[in-house]
Amino acid sequence: MTDDEDDAGQGPAWDAAMAASLVGKYVIAGFIYLASDGATVRERVQVHGIITGAEASTGFVLSLKGERTGETMTLPPNTRAFAKAGPGRYRLKGTGEVVYDPDYTSLWTITAPVLH
Numbered sequence: 001m002t003d004d005e006d007d008a009g010q011g012p013a014w015d016a017a018m019a020a021s022l023v024g025k026y027v028i029a030g031f032i033y034l035a036s037d038g039a040t041v042r043e044r045v046q047v048h049g050i051i052t053g054a055e056a057s058t059g060f061v062l063s064l065k066g067e068r069t070g071e072t073m074t075l076p077p078n079t080r081a082f083a084k085a086g087p088g089r090y091r092l093k094g095t096g097e098v099v100y101d102p103d104y105t106s107l108w109t110i111t112a113p114v115l116h
Helices: 016-022
Strands: 026-034 041-055 059-064 072-075 082-084 089-091 098-100 104-111
Touching: 016 041, 041 072
Parallel strands: 026 104
Antiparallel strands: 026 041, 041 059, 059 072, 082 104, 089 098
16 A cells, blocks of 8 residues: 555545646535544534645645635545535535535545544
């Protein structure tokens, strides 16, 4: 396994051509925050916006829209986390905002560290 592969051996986490193609695309990003046990969901958050930058060393810059217009967020440098979105209306559960025809969705799971 190389440094660019994940534990499941799914291939490189960063595809430079795909990353470049994501710049300018509209994305809905979902985050599931788990407790340190890895099973208990502490929070679910959804945001949406346009990817304005992509670097293998730092990740994707997401310029947020809707209720969070003016904020930016950096997503990890993993192109496998993006899936083409089907056309339609997407209602964000936390805010009730509706996003029409986004280009991609992405889902991220964040597990709290075990504190000793």
